[in-house]
Amino acid sequence: MMWSCINLNLMQDHFNFIVIGGGVSGSIIAEGLVSKGHSVLMLEAGKFFYSNNYPKFDIDSNSQMYWNGGVELTSDAEIGLVRPKMIGGGSIINGGLLDRFDDLAFEGFKDESGIGFFNNTDMLPWFDKVETNTSIVKVPEQFANKNADIFRNGFKANGFTCNPLDRGQTDCRNGEGMDCIKCLAGCPINSKQSTMITYVRSALKKGLKVFSEFEVKKVEPGKKVKIHGQDRLDKKWSFSADKLVLASGAIGNSKLLMNSNFKNPNIGKRFYTHPQYMLMAEFDYDIDAFKGPLQSYKSDDLNFRNKGFKLENVFAPPAAMSVLFKGIQQEHFYCMKNLRRFASIEVAIRDTNPGEIKVGKYNKTIVHKELDSVDQRRKNLGYDAIKNIFYSQGAKRVIEGEFGIGLHLMGGCAIGENGESSVVDPEFRIHDERNIFCADSSIFPNAPGINPSLTIMALSKMAVEKFIK
Amino acid sequence: MKSKYLNSFAIRGLEKSGDVYIPGDKDLSSFSESGFIKYIDRQLENMEKDDIFGLNILLSLFSFFPQNLLVWSLKMASNSENYPGFIKPTTRLINMGLKGLSCSLYYSGLEELDSSHPRVMDIMKWNPKSLDSVDDKELTELIKNNDFNESL
Numbered sequence: 001m002m003w004s005c006i007n008l009n010l011m012q013d014h015f016n017f018i019v020i021g022g023g024v025s026g027s028i029i030a031e032g033l034v035s036k037g038h039s040v041l042m043l044e045a046g047k048f049f050y051s052n053n054y055p056k057f058d059i060d061s062n063s064q065m066y067w068n069g070g071v072e073l074t075s076d077a078e079i080g081l082v083r084p085k086m087i088g089g090g091s092i093i094n095g096g097l098l099d100r101f102d103d104l105a106f107e108g109f110k111d112e113s114g115i116g117f118f119n120n121t122d123m124l125p126w127f128d129k130v131e132t133n134t135s136i137v138k139v140p141e142q143f144a145n146k147n148a149d150i151f152r153n154g155f156k157a158n159g160f161t162c163n164p165l166d167r168g169q170t171d172c173r174n175g176e177g178m179d180c181i182k183c184l185a186g187c188p189i190n191s192k193q194s195t196m197i198t199y200v201r202s203a204l205k206k207g208l209k210v211f212s213e214f215e216v217k218k219v220e221p222g223k224k225v226k227i228h229g230q231d232r233l234d235k236k237w238s239f240s241a242d243k244l245v246l247a248s249g250a251i252g253n254s255k256l257l258m259n260s261n262f263k264n265p266n267i268g269k270r271f272y273t274h275p276q277y278m279l280m281a282e283f284d285y286d287i288d289a290f291k292g293p294l295q296s297y298k299s300d301d302l303n304f305r306n307k308g309f310k311l312e313n314v315f316a317p318p319a320a321m322s323v324l325f326k327g328i329q330q331e332h333f334y335c336m337k338n339l340r341r342f343a344s345i346e347v348a349i350r351d352t353n354p355g356e357i358k359v360g361k362y363n364k365t366i367v368h369k370e371l372d373s374v375d376q377r378r379k380n381l382g383y384d385a386i387k388n389i390f391y392s393q394g395a396k397r398v399i400e401g402e403f404g405i406g407l408h409l410m411g412g413c414a415i416g417e418n419g420e421s422s423v424v425d426p427e428f429r430i431h432d433e434r435n436i437f438c439a440d441s442s443i444f445p446n447a448p449g450i451n452p453s454l455t456i457m458a459l460s461k462m463a464v465e466k467f468i469k
Numbered sequence: 470m471k472s473k474y475l476n477s478f479a480i481r482g483l484e485k486s487g488d489v490y491i492p493g494d495k496d497l498s499s500f501s502e503s504g505f506i507k508y509i510d511r512q513l514e515n516m517e518k519d520d521i522f523g524l525n526i527l528l529s530l531f532s533f534f535p536q537n538l539l540v541w542s543l544k545m546a547s548n549s550e551n552y553p554g555f556i557k558p559t560t561r562l563i564n565m566g567l568k569g570l571s572c573s574l575y576y577s578g579l580e581e582l583d584s585s586h587p588r589v590m591d592i593m594k595w596n597p598k599s600l601d602s603v604d605d606k607e608l609t610e611l612i613k614n615n616d617f618n619e620s621l
């Protein structure tokens with residue numbers, strides 16, 4: 001394919017740094033780099049969404065804020081992968097839950113990668129830096145809805161331990177009538193701490209240049225890295241940079257490197273998702289899971305952690321719930337019509353069986369990702385715990401969701417000391433490439449079993465220091 | 470009703486399969502009665518071209534099925550747990566794809582064609598509240614000045 005290098009007088013085409021992907025990692029890295037006085041261009045396939053233009057209807061948020069209109073299924077159609085597409089990336093539409101890794105998670109990273117800084121002492125300053133810029137609070141218990149009450153009381157009845165969730169938010173004003181289920185399509189009151197609020201705004205003030213709705217198709221390594229892509233009008237553009245930062249997520253980075261003919265056989269491998277399974281329980285009174293905070297509690301049970309799963313109270317808007325309920329005709333219609341009477345809990349498993357990302361015909365994303373017997377056992381243990389919780393609280397019946405959900409897309413460009421078995425080195429540089437870097441979710445060497453965003457943020461902060469050395 | 474993405478047979482096929490998931494009752498209209506299909510282009514806007522191609526073929530085929538054969542087919546597709554080989558993922562894909570399309574249109578809080586019907590969400594009493602959105606003038610200005618996309 002021929003890429004024309006067009007240089008409109010309104011824009012420059014060479015930068016100190018180009019960041020591909022404006023999500024969680026890309027926002028932080030871009031802000032860090034412009035703060036140090038570098039010229040930075042961020043290329044992002046999605047749009048700018050913020051409080052002035054968040055879509056009002058699920059049909060629009062699904063089609064505009066995610067790749068391929070909402071959900072991409074794995075090759076066996078067992079897990080639906082949800083891949084955000086906008087400046088701010090996952091932080092605009094995610095649950096906002098921000099947890100530090102525990103020792104178990106870092107030990108797993110260290111064992112797999114051989115990298116020494118994966119421990120809570122070395123990572124502490126980076127977590128601290130992120131947390132000074134992001135307000136993280138315990139979700140206030142006084143606004144917990146009935147879905148959350150069932151979770152908490154069910155935990156108590158079964159002798160399990162749970163605790164309020166830690167969330168990136170300022171004041172969600174639930175007392176004034178705000179229902180946070182809305183913020184799955186962006187928080188209209190700017191309480192949720194998306195990286196748009198915490199980093200992109202400040203980066204723009206410091207001179208960050210952005211090209212939104214621009215999909216990068218190919219990168220060419222060299223003394224100056226060249227980047228080729230396409231805008232929303234399908235016009236082709238080329239840019240160059242002294243250094244390139246890949247921040248387009250697990251699937252985005254893997255596809256980009258494969259499409260650019262990088263030969264490292266580890267690209268696309270070791271893909272994890274913390275597969276999540278929602279179980280819905282019908283009660284004979286209204287639960288109204290949409291009220292107040294969307295989520296309030298998480299399991300905080302060492303027994304669960306050691307067994308490889310965690311539970312959270314959760315729900316989703318009707319359009320998303322409708323695909324989770326099994327069956328057709330009245331069986332399905334009944335559940336939807338009576339959605340108010342359902343509570344829901346999800347189990348997220350710390351998956352051990354890696355998946356693989358490939359590029360198919362017409363540049364289609366193909367993801368192989370299956371649960372092996374260990375993962376299946378983790379899922380079953382979670383199901384048992386959830387059913388015990390629900391039935392202890394008087395559920396009439398419990399329905400298992402139709403498919404698993406992959407929200408934490410991790411790996412594909414695993415970090416490691418050894419270039420034979422990984423893609424990114426401990427300096428966050430692609431092995432054997434002088435000036436191509438990466439520090440986002442794609443570098444995870446395995447599944448931590450903990451919400452990944454805060455650690456992606458901390459690693460991105462750390463990476464900025466290394467890039468500018 | 471015309472669509473940029475689906476041909477007229479496929480539209481009919483989607484209406485018929487939507488009725489399998491959303492048959493309606495005394496309170497709520499069925500999928501085809503609701504007229505929500507008029508919003509289909511908003512939903513397909515960013516879908517990959519070859520997925521839309523496949524969807525047109527499948528739905529056009531379904532448009533010729535008698536309704537009871539369609540019900541049977543989608544029932545089989547929704548009970549795919551024990552199907553062998555490639556049949557299982559294919560049938561799961563069909564079931565989830567069609568359920569996703571019709572249910573997203575129906576349960577997104579959009580307005581029905583015949584607005585004398587109460588809104589679906591009102592009948593379901595699914596009414597989350599939101600406070601007024603922040604008018605972020607600063608961000609609007611910053612985006613205008615720094616996003617190349619704004620000057621295309």
Ligand SMILES: Cc1cc2nc3c(=O)[nH]c(=O)nc-3n(C[C@H](O)[C@H](O)[C@H](O)COP(=O)(O)OP(=O)(O)OC[C@H]3O[C@@H](n4cnc5c(N)ncnc54)[C@H](O)[C@@H]3O)c2cc1C
Pocket residue numbers: 020021022023024025026043044045046082083084085086087088089090091093094095096097098099214215216217247248249250252253256407408409440441442451452453454456
């Ligand atoms: C619904 C949902 C709920 C979640 N809840 C939580 C939670 O509560 N806590 C938590 O810790 N995590 C949560 N996550 C996961 C979390 O959001 C992700 O782990 C995180 O966003 C990953 O950060 P990232 O920077 O690696 O990628 P992303 O934030 O996904 O950003 C990648 C960006 O790159 C862009 N891109 C991709 N390819 C290209 C290309 N070729 N050209 C240009 N741009 C490209 C994408 O459009 C995207 O905007 C959730 C995710 C989802 C979907």
